[in-house]
Amino acid sequence: MENVPVGKVSVEINSRYGRIKDKFMGSYGKKPDYYARASGRVNLIGEHIDYCGYSVLPMAIEQDVVIAVSSNDSGRLQMFECDINDLSINKEKPVWHNYFLCGLKGLLEHCKVTSPKGLQCVVDGTIPKSAGLSSSSALVCCAALVTMHANGQALSKKELSDMCAHCERFIGTEGGGMDQAISFMANKGTAKLIEFNPLKSTDVELPEDVVFVISNSCVELNKAATSHFNIRVVECRLASQIIAKTKGLKWREFKRFADVQKALGLTLDEAVNVVKEILHQEPYTKEEVCGILEVTADELAQTSLSANTLDVKTFKLHDRATHVFSEANRVLQFKKTCDLKPADASVVLGNLMKDSHTSCRDLYQCSCDDLDRLVDICCQSGALGSRLTGAGWGGCAVSMVPANQVDSFIKSVTEKYYGKDDRLKEKVTENLFATQPGGGAAIYLE
Numbered sequence: 001m002e003n004v005p006v007g008k009v010s011v012e013i014n015s016r017y018g019r020i021k022d023k024f025m026g027s028y029g030k031k032p033d034y035y036a037r038a039s040g041r042v043n044l045i046g047e048h049i050d051y052c053g054y055s056v057l058p059m060a061i062e063q064d065v066v067i068a069v070s071s072n073d074s075g076r077l078q079m080f081e082c083d084i085n086d087l088s089i090n091k092e093k094p095v096w097h098n099y100f101l102c103g104l105k106g107l108l109e110h111c112k113v114t115s116p117k118g119l120q121c122v123v124d125g126t127i128p129k130s131a132g133l134s135s136s137s138a139l140v141c142c143a144a145l146v147t148m149h150a151n152g153q154a155l156s157k158k159e160l161s162d163m164c165a166h167c168e169r170f171i172g173t174e175g176g177g178m179d180q181a182i183s184f185m186a187n188k189g190t191a192k193l194i195e196f197n198p199l200k201s202t203d204v205e206l207p208e209d210v211v212f213v214i215s216n217s218c219v220e221l222n223k224a225a226t227s228h229f230n231i232r233v234v235e236c237r238l239a240s241q242i243i244a245k246t247k248g249l250k251w252r253e254f255k256r257f258a259d260v261q262k263a264l265g266l267t268l269d270e271a272v273n274v275v276k277e278i279l280h281q282e283p284y285t286k287e288e289v290c291g292i293l294e295v296t297a298d299e300l301a302q303t304s305l306s307a308n309t310l311d312v313k314t315f316k317l318h319d320r321a322t323h324v325f326s327e328a329n330r331v332l333q334f335k336k337t338c339d340l341k342p343a344d345a346s347v348v349l350g351n352l353m354k355d356s357h358t359s360c361r362d363l364y365q366c367s368c369d370d371l372d373r374l375v376d377i378c379c380q381s382g383a384l385g386s387r388l389t390g391a392g393w394g395g396c397a398v399s400m401v402p403a404n405q406v407d408s409f410i411k412s413v414t415e416k417y418y419g420k421d422d423r424l425k426e427k428v429t430e431n432l433f434a435t436q437p438g439g440g441a442a443i444y445l446e
């Protein structure tokens with residue numbers, strides 16, 4: 001089982017690590033013992049399906065979270081004042097250090113650390129926040145890595161990925177495990193197919209004649225501070241339970257489409273047809289769901305709802321299910337096309353990305369007007385394919401651009417999207433950039 005690598009880092013004065021070291025010395029009067037880093041990610045295809053049990057296809061980006069740290073026997077965490085033995089996490093107001101506490105608390109509980117080390121930390125992140133590039137998971141993963149190293153624990157990348165996917169849920173969102181898996185298991189130069197149950201990552205060699213460009217709509221949505229995300233998780237859970245019950249399975253044992261599909265022995269195409277057969281297109285009322293599952297509203301809350309979805313009145317089960325099964329199929333087609341390298345590979349991949357965005361926009365309704373406009377502009381500017389990436393409702397689009405057209409693409413998107421808004425004009429370079437598959441988490445010593 002592969003562990004997170006430990007390497008050397010240069011801390012020259014004007015380098016980023018040099019600046020982090022200066023900040024650390026200014027705060028604590030000494031230099032850090034070591035540094036930990038965890039990368040952000042861009043999901044190329046497979047949106048809102050990891051928590052349904054389906055494979056996804058992300059790659060790490062170079063932007064990351066770095067934490068400089070020194071450990072001691074104080075039992076206290078200094079980055080902000082808090083008692084390391086009283087790690088209550090505030091779900092209502094997910095302020096930034098709550099994400100750090102998720103990783104810290106998760107690791108200490110997972111490894112049953114009895115007398116945890118005190119920590120002095122400085123955090124520095126370069127991942128645009130709430131932009132669908134997994135800044136939250138990078139922070140959680142980096143905090144877990146720091147805590148592991150400081151307390152002399154040694155978990156594998158897979159154990160860390162699973163543990164962080166679990167403990168990030170302390171913040172309140174019921175996300176899947178994609179972000180944490182790619183942050184730990186990424187390898188420079190390759191995208192990954194991430195499969196779940198068991199967790200597994202497989203290299204995906206991307207075509208050489210294209211470049212992936214990230215463009216931020218600059219519409220921010222904090223997942224943990226809103227219920228959009230968890231409502232989708234609940235709609236998928238209810239749809240899978242209704243399909244399971246209608247097909248004679250013990251529905252209470254199911255929460256995810258992939259498990260129902262497997263239990264029924266269906267292909268993904270057959271699963272799409274079962275949705276048409278069983279679920280009506282109109283939204284379901286809560287009463288109708290309770291009637292089908294033969295439960296009271298309270299029982300439904302117990303089996304299927306979450307804290308910030310108790311008051312939801314209607315559920316669009318048919319459309320969410322159709323998106324998930326069709327998106328899971330697109331991931332497998334994307335991977336197969338990358339593997340087989342047909343002559344028209346980049347056209348096929350581009351169309352899969354366009355179809356994914358259409359499904360996210362129309363069936364899953366996790367886009368927004370600005371994001372749709374940005375995706376259209378990217379396609380008009382020469383992208384072979386473009387789609388929202390991450391949770392959506394704002395954040396970034398990812399575009400696949402012919403390698404010899406990247407400059408004209410960036411110029412066109414700059415003029416048509418960012419140039420039209422004074423607020424966006426001066427921040428184009430941090431919001432519109434080409435990216436290559438980056439490496440995963442690491443520990444660095446000077």
Ligand SMILES: Nc1ncnc2c1ncn2[C@@H]1O[C@H](COP(=O)(O)OP(=O)(O)O)[C@@H](O)[C@H]1O
Nearest residue numbers: 095096125129130131132133134135136222223
């Ligand atoms: N470098 C950082 N320093 C402090 N907090 C951060 C940093 N990066 C992310 N965060 C925290 O994570 C939150 C973003 O999480 P979320 O809304 O889920 O977006 P994302 O799609 O980037 O994961 C921020 O509001 C902040 O609280």
Ligand SMILES: CC(=O)N[C@H]1[C@@H](OP(=O)(O)O)O[C@H](CO)[C@H](O)[C@@H]1O
Nearest residue numbers: 047048132133134175176178390391
């Ligand atoms: C930590 C968390 O919840 N991350 C989930 C979230 O990613 P973002 O970090 O919001 O981009 O949305 C995507 C949608 O594909 C996945 O469901 C992922 O698991």
